[in-house]
Amino acid sequence: xxxxIQEPRTPKxxxxxxIGGLVPVVVSPQASTVRTFLVSRGSSSIADSxxxxxxxxxxxxxxxxxxxxxxxxxxxxxITLAKFGWKxxxxxxxxxxxxxxxxxxxxxxxxVSSILALILAVPLAIGVAVFLTEMCPRALxxxxxxxxxxxxxxxxxxxxxxxxxxxxxxxxxxxxxLLIRLLGWTGLFAPPDFGIGMFAAGVILAIxxxxxISSLTREVMTAVPHSQREAVLALGATRWEMIRMGVLxxxxxxxxGSIILGLGRALGETMAVAMVIxxxxxxxxxxxAPAATMAxxxxxxxxxASDDTYRSALIEIALALFLVTIVxxxxxxxxxxxxxxxxxxxxx
Amino acid sequence: xxxxxxxxxxxxxxxxxHTLQDITLHIxxxxxxxxxxxxxxxxSTFVRCLNRMHETNPIAKVTGEVRVGGLDIYSExxxxxxxxxxGMVFQRPxxxxxxxxxxxxxxxxxxxxxxxxxxxxxxxERSLKQSALWDEVKDELKKKSGASLSGGQQQRLCIARAxxxxxxxxxxxxxxxxxxPVSTAKIEDLIFQLKSQxxxxxxxxxxxxxxxxxxxxxxxxxxxxVEFDSTHKIFTNPGDKRTEDYITGRxx
Numbered sequence: 001x002x003x004x005i006q007e008p009r010t011p012k013x014x015x016x017x018x019i020g021g022l023v024p025v026v027v028s029p030q031a032s033t034v035r036t037f038l039v040s041r042g043s044s045s046i047a048d049s050x051x052x053x054x055x056x057x058x059x060x061x062x063x064x065x066x067x068x069x070x071x072x073x074x075x076x077x078x079i080t081l082a083k084f085g086w087k088x089x090x091x092x093x094x095x096x097x098x099x100x101x102x103x104x105x106x107x108x109x110x111x112v113s114s115i116l117a118l119i120l121a122v123p124l125a126i127g128v129a130v131f132l133t134e135m136c137p138r139a140l141x142x143x144x145x146x147x148x149x150x151x152x153x154x155x156x157x158x159x160x161x162x163x164x165x166x167x168x169x170x171x172x173x174x175x176x177x178l179l180i181r182l183l184g185w186t187g188l189f190a191p192p193d194f195g196i197g198m199f200a201a202g203v204i205l206a207i208x209x210x211x212x213i214s215s216l217t218r219e220v221m222t223a224v225p226h227s228q229r230e231a232v233l234a235l236g237a238t239r240w241e242m243i244r245m246g247v248l249x250x251x252x253x254x255x256x257g258s259i260i261l262g263l264g265r266a267l268g269e270t271m272a273v274a275m276v277i278x279x280x281x282x283x284x285x286x287x288x289a290p291a292a293t294m295a296x297x298x299x300x301x302x303x304x305a306s307d308d309t310y311r312s313a314l315i316e317i318a319l320a321l322f323l324v325t326i327v328x329x330x331x332x333x334x335x336x337x338x339x340x341x342x343x344x345x346x347x348x
Numbered sequence: 349x350x351x352x353x354x355x356x357x358x359x360x361x362x363x364x365x366h367t368l369q370d371i372t373l374h375i376x377x378x379x380x381x382x383x384x385x386x387x388x389x390x391x392s393t394f395v396r397c398l399n400r401m402h403e404t405n406p407i408a409k410v411t412g413e414v415r416v417g418g419l420d421i422y423s424e425x426x427x428x429x430x431x432x433x434x435g436m437v438f439q440r441p442x443x444x445x446x447x448x449x450x451x452x453x454x455x456x457x458x459x460x461x462x463x464x465x466x467x468x469x470x471x472x473e474r475s476l477k478q479s480a481l482w483d484e485v486k487d488e489l490k491k492k493s494g495a496s497l498s499g500g501q502q503q504r505l506c507i508a509r510a511x512x513x514x515x516x517x518x519x520x521x522x523x524x525x526x527x528x529p530v531s532t533a534k535i536e537d538l539i540f541q542l543k544s545q546x547x548x549x550x551x552x553x554x555x556x557x558x559x560x561x562x563x564x565x566x567x568x569x570x571x572x573x574v575e576f577d578s579t580h581k582i583f584t585n586p587g588d589k590r591t592e593d594y595i596t597g598r599x600x
Contacts, residue, residue, distance in 0.1 A: 229404075231506070233431065235456040236428050236429070237428070238428055
């Protein structure tokens with residue numbers, strides 16, 4: 001074997017060339033046009049630092065916007081913050097006429113509709129991700145993942161319209177009667193049933209968060225090194241056992257992260273939910289009853305909030321929603337990042 | 349106890365690349381057989397054909413006959429069953445990072461539904477002793493993760509994991525090439541100990557390693573088996589000019 005050793009480069013002395021910024025700018029008599037032009041450009045340090053500050057300003061504007069939103073929400077909800085304090089989120093009376101506000105029905109609605117959405121979406125999303133990463137023929141993979149991402153791009157209001165015209169009648173005619181018959185004894189599915197209500201909201205939310213959970217789950221599953229799959233296969237595992245032990249087990253933290261990210265979306269989702277949930281500030285055991293979420297009540301009632309206390313109450317709900325979604329999203333991103341930042345398992 | 353392997357006219361492809369051409373050889377039971385050759389000569393593909401791991405790549409194809417203990421693994425059984433009978437150790441240690449040391453070793457048995465705790469304890473201890481890792485980890489079996497060990501320990505853990513299912517054949521694909529000299533020596537000692545009980549096929553880049561551990565050596569070049577004979581003969585009096593050139597370092 002012949003080792004090729006690279007010849008060391010000796011810099012040739014160039015007497016007409018100022019090196020970097022070390023040599024004082026002196027244009028020699030025989031300097032070329034190009035050299036004269038370049039020297040006339042100066043050090044460009046102003047352009048460089050301007051660019052740096054400009055970009056820093058862009059980056060900082062993100063923090064400024066978040067801070068501004070938070071302060072605005074706090075200042076405009078002063079009335080109810082002072083009047084009701086923490087009890088605002090514990091009272092279940094929502095009575096704008098008598099200026100008595102309790103946000104518990106909305107907190108309940110947000111939690112229940114989001115949890116319902118997760119129960120429906122998570123198994124489906126993980127199934128989609130498993131199929132896409134482990135089983136899907138290469139030719140179909142790109143198309144299918146494109147389609148799932150496309151689901152995420154559909155505007156919320158379009159989902160809402162589709163839900164009103166297709167999903168709600170479908171639930172009312174076929175699904176709900178079946179649920180009442182099979183699970184009626186639990187009390188969770190009890191008549192009267194209008195089609196619109198908590199369950200319809202949960203289903204539409206599930207469809208909306210499906211692409212988020214499945215695409216992120218796919219990402220963390222792809223980040224699991226191939227050697228882990230081979231290790232399980234070599235032990236005599238079937239394909240499902242390989243996926244369970246070699247892939248899902250290693251990706252689980254990231255999968256939890258993607259689920260929480262889906263939860264974050266479900267908590268804040270407004271338009272589609274506002275269109276199908278029935279807008280009723282009540283807490284009912286039956287999931288078929290109309291309800292309202294924190295986001296949907298703001299959307300549905302803000303335009304008619306005539307007095308300051310009413311408006312303050314809605315803004316305080318917005319503040320709570322803002323804080324909760326920020327915390328949930330931060331936590332989720334952290335988990336996903338923990339898995340995808342390199343190989344999840346730093347083996348050897 | 350180990351079984352012998354009979355390979356007849358084995359051909360393998362990656363896409364259109366004909367990586368193994370007409371390989372025929374007999375690997376005797378309870379011996380170590382080393383496969384040497386330059387990078388890309390097909391020796392890794394060959395061992396991956398012995399437990400049907402080659403076909404896990406969607407563009408891979410295999411033809412020919414491989415009989416492990418008389419059973420034709422391509423026509424008379426499933427890939428899953430073959431891999432339950434044949435253990436494999438890979439080039440890079442790949443323990444399961446989310447499992448403890450104990451769970452790593454027990455994973456093969458648990459995978460197949462084995463639940464008897466006392467037997468599992470015994471198997472884990474036996475396998476870790478066989479792979480010479482027991483004394484280093486016995487106090488933290490269930491506390492420490494498989495990934496927290498050093499590279500050489502991880503590789504011995506992978507060997508223990510493969511031995512726990514009591515394989516008839518142990519395939520090792522360059523098991524020491526990612527390890528330091530001390531860990532390499534430990535792995536070689538291990539192969540020396542294990543070969544009386546298991547049929548071992550070891551792929552190696554390191555010719556001294558082949559000479560030290562193996563009874564028989566096969567030399568692969570460009571997808572063909574150039575020569576297969578006793579290790580002593582290959583290294584002292586090779587029958588083929590290309591083998592001689594390779595072992596004397598004239599190419600590769």
